Amino acid sequence: MKKNNAFLDMESQIKKLGYRMTKPRQMVFKVLTKTTEHLLAKEIYLDIQKKHPDIGLTTIYRTLEILAKIGLINKFCIGDGQSRYELGWDFKEHHHHMICRNCGKIIDYKDFINEEITFFNRIEKFLSKNYKFAISNHEVFFYGTCDSCK
Amino acid sequence: MKKNNAFLDMESQIKKLGYRMTKPRQMVFKVLTKTTEHLLAKEIYLDIQKKHPDIGLTTIYRTLEILAKIGLINKFCIGDGQSRYELGWDFKEHHHHMICRNCGKIIDYKDFINEEITFFNRIEKFLSKNYKFAISNHEVFFYGTCDSCK
DNA sequence: CTTCATGCAAACTGTTTGCAGAGAC
DNA sequence: GTCTCTGCAAACAGTTTGCATGAAG
Numbered sequence: 430m431k432k433n434n435a436f437l438d439m440e441s442q443i444k445k446l447g448y449r450m451t452k453p454r455q456m457v458f459k460v461l462t463k464t465t466e467h468l469l470a471k472e473i474y475l476d477i478q479k480k481h482p483d484i485g486l487t488t489i490y491r492t493l494e495i496l497a498k499i500g501l502i503n504k505f506c507i508g509d510g511q512s513r514y515e516l517g518w519d520f521k522e523h524h525h526h527m528i529c530r531n532c533g534k535i536i537d538y539k540d541f542i543n544e545e546i547t548f549f550n551r552i553e554k555f556l557s558k559n560y561k562f563a564i565s566n567h568e569v570f571f572y573g574t575c576d577s578c579k
Numbered sequence: 580m581k582k583n584n585a586f587l588d589m590e591s592q593i594k595k596l597g598y599r600m601t602k603p604r605q606m607v608f609k610v611l612t613k614t615t616e617h618l619l620a621k622e623i624y625l626d627i628q629k630k631h632p633d634i635g636l637t638t639i640y641r642t643l644e645i646l647a648k649i650g651l652i653n654k655f656c657i658g659d660g661q662s663r664y665e666l667g668w669d670f671k672e673h674h675h676h677m678i679c680r681n682c683g684k685i686i687d688y689k690d691f692i693n694e695e696i697t698f699f700n701r702i703e704k705f706l707s708k709n710y711k712f713a714i715s716n717h718e719v720f721f722y723g724t725c726d727s728c729k
Numbered sequence: 730c731t732t733c734a735t736g737c738a739a740a741c742t743g744t745t746t747g748c749a750g751a752g753a754c
Numbered sequence: 755g756t757c758t759c760t761g762c763a764a765a766c767a768g769t770t771t772g773c774a775t776g777a778a779g
Contacts, residue, residue, distance in 0.1 A: 561726035568720045576711035
């Protein structure tokens with residue numbers, strides 16, 4: 430997690446790919462650097478609204494799409510029809526998610542990650558070859574019931 | 580995979596929980612037993628329409644929700660805002676998914692499953708205890724580019 | 730000064746809900 | 755006969771698009 434130069438990385442990444450650096454893009458990225466949550470587009474929008482009421486929800490969506498395409502952020506879904514966003518893999522330690530089927534709470538965990546990486550590297554190599562599939566990343570979800578919902 | 584008695588299982592499962600056995604419910608389940616694909620609600624609807632034009636899309640959604648709650652089918656999403664459905668774990672061998680980020684193609688794989696189960700059982704035990712989380716199942720997704728999209 | 734990014738309103742899409750009639754048990 | 759299930763139409767929510775204006779480089 431190289432948080433110090435996250436913004437520099439972001440700016441150079443954005444410009445390198447021909448995109449322009451604008452306030453909405455800075456803000457969306459900034460919101461995601463300041464939380465460990467997995468935010469909805471609307472939540473990011475509402476947060477930004479507080480200080481920048483001039484930035485619209487449409488722009489948030491367009492920005493999230495670009496940032497996700499570049500890989501600066503991760504987009505994922507837990508099955509409720511909404512997309513959630515978190516900081517990209519380059520800025521956050523490798524981790525996975527536990528999801529409560531009842532309240533939708535998401536818990537990050539990083540336990541066993543080293544073992545997991547070793548194991549998945551082996552699988553990836555095999556799958557890539559056997560299914561002629563170029564694997565870029567993987568995700569693990571555990572589903573169940575969280576403590577307060579039991 | 581006990582396909583022979585899948586329908587018996589389904590019927591008893593449904594009735595045991597106080598639901599009624601109806602044609603739409605039979606049909607939805609049947610469509611999913613007859614494919615290895617991961618169908619959208621609309622695809623299931625269109626398939627059923629061919630022989631039963633009287634069954635509506637709303638009913639498909641309501642049926643899918645019930646069957647998923649009971650565990651007769653699995654619901655999952657790959658990030659395009661739509662839900663996909665496949666036969667439940669009891670009727671299908673344990674497997675996971677590779678998803679092409681370009682065309683959305685989904686490939687099932689069952690390789691390394693035994694090793695994986697051993698590994699994940701250990702993780703589950705640890706996570707359950709440490710995060711006070713009752714884990715019911717897990718999912719693994721590999722993302723990348725499929726052969727024909729390369 | 731050119732080109733890309735933005736905001737607004739309107740469109741779109743998958744899914745859900747209200748309600749009266751039909752069907753399961 | 756009771757109570758659940760269904761189909762239809764309408765509502766809903768998240769997301770996307772068209773277009774004229776504004777800002778980045």
